[in-house]
Amino acid sequence: MNTTSSRPGTKPARYGMAVDLDRCTGCGACMIACAVENNVAPAGPDATPRTGITWMRVYQISNGAPFPDSRAAFVPILCQQCGKDTPCAAVCPQEAVEVDPATGIVDQMPQRCLGCRYCMTACPYHARYFNWWDPRWPPGMEKTLNPDVAPRMRGVVEKCNFCHGRLHAARDRAAAAGRRELLPGEYVPACVEACPAGAMVFGDLDDAASEVARLARDGHSFRILERLGTEPKIYYRTARPWVRQAATQQRKETANA
Amino acid sequence: MGFTRRDLLRFSGGSAAGLLLTPVPWTLLHDTAVLTENWPGVPRPRHGEIATRYTTCTLCAAGCGVRARCVEGQPVSLAGVAGHPGSRGALCPAGLAGHHLTFCRGRATEPLAKGKPVGIDHALASVSAAIAECGSGESVAILDARPGRAASLVYRRFLAGLPKAVHCAPPDAQPYGGFGIDLENTRAILSFGARVLDGWLSPGRVLANRSCFQLIQAEAAYSRTASLADVWVPLPPGGEETFAAAVARALQGDDADAQAAHVARILLHNQPAIAIGGGAAAARINQILGSVGRPGGFLPRRDFMPATNIAALPDHSIRVLLIEEPAANDSLPWDVVARKLAQNPMVVALTPWLDGCAQHADYVIPAPVYLESLDEAPTPEGCTVAGFSLSPALLPTPPKLMAPAEFILRLAHDPSAYSEILKQRVAAIKKEARGTIFTYADAKSTRVADFASADDLWKAMLGGAAWFDDPIRSSRTESLPRAGWSNPPAVPSPEYPLVLISADSPPPHGSPLMSKLYRESGLRRSAIAAAVHPETGRAHGLADGGRAIVKIPGDSFTAQVIFDAAVMPGVIQSAGRASSPASIRRA
Numbered sequence: 086m087n088t089t090s091s092r093p094g095t096k097p098a099r100y101g102m103a104v105d106l107d108r109c110t111g112c113g114a115c116m117i118a119c120a121v122e123n124n125v126a127p128a129g130p131d132a133t134p135r136t137g138i139t140w141m142r143v144y145q146i147s148n149g150a151p152f153p154d155s156r157a158a159f160v161p162i163l164c165q166q167c168g169k170d171t172p173c174a175a176v177c178p179q180e181a182v183e184v185d186p187a188t189g190i191v192d193q194m195p196q197r198c199l200g201c202r203y204c205m206t207a208c209p210y211h212a213r214y215f216n217w218w219d220p221r222w223p224p225g226m227e228k229t230l231n232p233d234v235a236p237r238m239r240g241v242v243e244k245c246n247f248c249h250g251r252l253h254a255a256r257d258r259a260a261a262a263g264r265r266e267l268l269p270g271e272y273v274p275a276c277v278e279a280c281p282a283g284a285m286v287f288g289d290l291d292d293a294a295s296e297v298a299r300l301a302r303d304g305h306s307f308r309i310l311e312r313l314g315t316e317p318k319i320y321y322r323t324a325r326p327w328v329r330q331a332a333t334q335q336r337k338e339t340a341n342a
Numbered sequence: 343m344g345f346t347r348r349d350l351l352r353f354s355g356g357s358a359a360g361l362l363l364t365p366v367p368w369t370l371l372h373d374t375a376v377l378t379e380n381w382p383g384v385p386r387p388r389h390g391e392i393a394t395r396y397t398t399c400t401l402c403a404a405g406c407g408v409r410a411r412c413v414e415g416q417p418v419s420l421a422g423v424a425g426h427p428g429s430r431g432a433l434c435p436a437g438l439a440g441h442h443l444t445f446c447r448g449r450a451t452e453p454l455a456k457g458k459p460v461g462i463d464h465a466l467a468s469v470s471a472a473i474a475e476c477g478s479g480e481s482v483a484i485l486d487a488r489p490g491r492a493a494s495l496v497y498r499r500f501l502a503g504l505p506k507a508v509h510c511a512p513p514d515a516q517p518y519g520g521f522g523i524d525l526e527n528t529r530a531i532l533s534f535g536a537r538v539l540d541g542w543l544s545p546g547r548v549l550a551n552r553s554c555f556q557l558i559q560a561e562a563a564y565s566r567t568a569s570l571a572d573v574w575v576p577l578p579p580g581g582e583e584t585f586a587a588a589v590a591r592a593l594q595g596d597d598a599d600a601q602a603a604h605v606a607r608i609l610l611h612n613q614p615a616i617a618i619g620g621g622a623a624a625a626r627i628n629q630i631l632g633s634v635g636r637p638g639g640f641l642p643r644r645d646f647m648p649a650t651n652i653a654a655l656p657d658h659s660i661r662v663l664l665i666e667e668p669a670a671n672d673s674l675p676w677d678v679v680a681r682k683l684a685q686n687p688m689v690v691a692l693t694p695w696l697d698g699c700a701q702h703a704d705y706v707i708p709a710p711v712y713l714e715s716l717d718e719a720p721t722p723e724g725c726t727v728a729g730f731s732l733s734p735a736l737l738p739t740p741p742k743l744m745a746p747a748e749f750i751l752r753l754a755h756d757p758s759a760y761s762e763i764l765k766q767r768v769a770a771i772k773k774e775a776r777g778t779i780f781t782y783a784d785a786k787s788t789r790v791a792d793f794a795s796a797d798d799l800w801k802a803m804l805g806g807a808a809w810f811d812d813p814i815r816s817s818r819t820e821s822l823p824r825a826g827w828s829n830p831p832a833v834p835s836p837e838y839p840l841v842l843i844s845a846d847s848p849p850p851h852g853s854p855l856m857s858k859l860y861r862e863s864g865l866r867r868s869a870i871a872a873a874v875h876p877e878t879g880r881a882h883g884l885a886d887g888g889r890a891i892v893k894i895p896g897d898s899f900t901a902q903v904i905f906d907a908a909v910m911p912g913v914i915q916s917a918g919r920a921s922s923p924a925s926i927r928r929a
Contacts, residue, residue, distance in 0.1 A: 107570075108549075108552070110539045110540055110549070110566055110567075111566050111569075111865060112435060112540060112545070112566075113435045113858070113859040113865055113866070114432075114434060114435045114438055116435070116858045116863065116865070117435040117438045117439050117853070117855055117856070117858060117859070118419075118421075118438050120855050120858055121418075121420075121438060121439060121855065122419060125855075125858075127853075127854035127855050127857045127858070128857035128861050128862045132857070132861065132862055133861075133862075134861075134862055134863055134864045137861065137862025137863065138862070139858050139862050139863050142863045143863065143865050144863075144865075145865065147907075147908065149907075150907070151875075151907040151908075152564070152576070152875060152907060152908055152909060152910055152911065153576040153910070155564060155907055155908035156569065157564065157569040158569065199375075200375075219384055220384060220385070221383075222385060222445075222854070223445045223446070223447070223854055224445070225444075225445045226445040226854070227385035227386075227387075227388075228388055228416045229416065229418050229441055229442060229445075230385060230386075230387035230388065230418065231387060232387040232389050232390075232392070232413050232418070233387075234387070235386075235387070236384050236386075236387070237384075238383075238384045239378070239383075239384075240375060240378075275419075278421060279422075279432075279433065281422075281432035281434065281546050281549050282545075282549040282552070283549065283550070
């Protein structure tokens with residue numbers, strides 16, 4: 086990845102997230118906040134867990150033991166923002182996926198996307214979603230759309246971009262205050278802001294003093310499918326060995342169904 | 343030399359093949375795709391002046407502070423208010439999407455009599471006449487969704503003028519009576535099925551204190567709370583009393599089984615500890631632990647307004663029942679209500695929705711939903727001091743809608759407006775000059791006494807603020823109310839060999855975006871799923887993923903079967919269903 090800043094005069098950041106699986110209650114606030122922030126439409130009448138669009142999706146995983154020894158945990162899965170050999174970017178024939186060298190964020194440009202879905206096939210995390218239909222909101226609800234984010238059209242792929250609109254807004258605020266660099270906590274994705282359990286921490290992984298960098302170094306932290314070598318920037322943390330084992334050994338994650 | 347049909351076919355075929363080698367068809371395909379992708383089917387967000395406004399969530403009893411981002415006055419996103427003493431900056435999923443409620447289907451939009459539109463004056467006259475015709479022994483009742491509000495005072499004032507009247511509340515509306523929970527100092531919680539980590543009190547307050555207390559979750563279902571509890575005690579349905587008795591014995595040093603003794607040890611070693619979840623079981627353990635009236639336990643507060651538990655009223659005693667529909671996150675057990683109605687009753691539903699209690703009502707008075715009208719949030723559930731906040735409207739009130747308190751004021755021929763009643767409440771707070779006002783915009787707390795006038799206080803509260811009383815010093819140690827279990831435990835029988843228990847259920851009314859949780863991700867089961875242990879399923883001839891008919895006394899429903907090894911054998915888990923004996927067979 087090119088680490089040269091695309092914003093001359095500013096230090097490149099490497100935004101990432103740490104998710105504490107021992108605090109996540111599976112309430113789904115992150116999913117709702119994400120959908121509200123990014124103008125993700127409610128399910129159409131034919132949508133299923135396979136075809137619905139959830140940039141942020143919380144899975145329930147189980148230790149597989151029968152009652153009364155069964156145990157469950159909740160794992161929020163979003164685009165893991167792969168920092169090296171980003172699989173979706175590598176396969177896109179349209180240059181519709183870009184890894185921003187200034188932030189490390191993997192961006193999706195729906196205007197360029199032709200809907201081939203190679204990226205969905207390449208993504209090891211199933212964190213990309215295809216618009217099978219035009220987005221539809223119940224009558225009148227279009228008034229509640231976030232003006233900072235354009236709804237995507239039928240026939241294109243979309244995914245989490247760490248609430249890119251919020252990054253721009255934070256940069257605007259910093260510029261208005263005469264700063265070129267963002268302060269820690271000045272830019273936070275909607276899911277992190279909404280998590281009532283405080284299970285998600287966001288920040289610059291390259292800032293050794295940041296909370297997210299500290300959590301990433303924690304002995305209980307791990308990354309999903311780390312062995313693929315794509316350097317994902319989402320770290321998960323748990324002190325429960327079976328949860329880590331289930332997540333890192335690629336055991337089948339089952340939605341609560 | 344003529345031009346034959348064969349020549350025509352050759353020419354056409356050659357042209358078609360040749361055309362494929364040119365960019366024309368591909369450009370046409372691309373242009374068509376672009377055209378259809380960008381036709382007006384994709385909505386465009388509204389642009390305009392962006393402003394931040396503040397209000398208080400009234401969707402449940404937690405009373406969380408809300409920061410709304412508005413475009414041209416229309417809320418486009420909601421978030422918690424940082425530093426809010428009650429909600430600690432958090433909102434639940436329903437609260438985050440509360441601004442979508444106004445667009446939900448199934449709204450009551452005009453007064454209805456037996457399903458047909460009527461004028462509001464006609465509805466008022468009919469209800470007044472029915473009240474006047476009440477016989478001796480028959481009462482008029484208002485089912486108050488959330489007692490303790492200024493609206494509740496309106497109801498009580500109206501009922502006080504009637505010969506026989508009851509101000510009542512749903513069975514679980516006041517679980518702790520006039521006490522709050524000093525959660526910040528609690529070190530252990532024994533929960534009998536309370537959703538401690540999934541909707542109990544305010545999520546922000548509970549989760550902020552989670553690392554400070556041990557949690558023992560005793561229930562049949564392996565719930566979300568059970569999954570994160572320090573100890574999960576899988577009780578058979580209805581086994582709460584027996585287990586509580588065993589824990590009580592262990593707490594007093596008597597013999598008990600190993601599990602009860604283990605729980606008792608945790609409670610004793612992590613003092614102060616409390617038991618929650620209702621019923622005599624929790625009350626007895628709290629009594630032994632001395633949890634009432636001490637820090638870390640249940641502390642009394644000033645403003646308690648008791649309402650009669652509707653389940654405690656005599657059966658067939660209510661002639662006219664006015665029901666205030668519970669907010670979106672709560673539900674009303676209609677079977678409990680129906681038992682209380684006299685012969686030929688009149689039921690009036692004061693509700694925003696056509697389903698729920700409106701289905702059983704003779705008259706439906708359409709009410710605004712959250713954010714559509716000025717409302718109030720009383721003391722947050724479990725708060726150790728009295729509280730009050732206004733919930734200013736962020737959306738215009740649709741025509742023909744009337745807040746329940748406004749309807750009762752009209753019924754009482756009281757010319758006051760509900761907003762004036764709220765203003766009187768704020769004036770009373772100013773007059774008493776106790777406590778502090780937390781203003782949402784600047785996250786500052788100011789003593790009530792420091793406000794120059796009641797008008798200033800009213801303006802501050804309209805701009806987004808919450809009042810919290812000063813704590814009281816009291817030696818009240820009376821028993822907690824024993825509310826919580828509105829139905830007796832289900833007991834299996836030869837006809838109904840299984841027990842149906844409730845799983846997490848979708849709120850009866852919520853944002854269309856809740857489909858993300860219930861349908862698009864399967865994070866929470868839909869209302870038509872029935873989970874059983876694989877052994878139980880196979881013993882009843884069921885197949886994983888197949889359809890089954892679940893029969894309960896007086897009712898049956900069809901559900902999709904889910905084999906889940908985490909479900910207790912002999913139990914059916916289905917969302918939104920009250921505990922009941924049940925049988926199941928393949929559909």
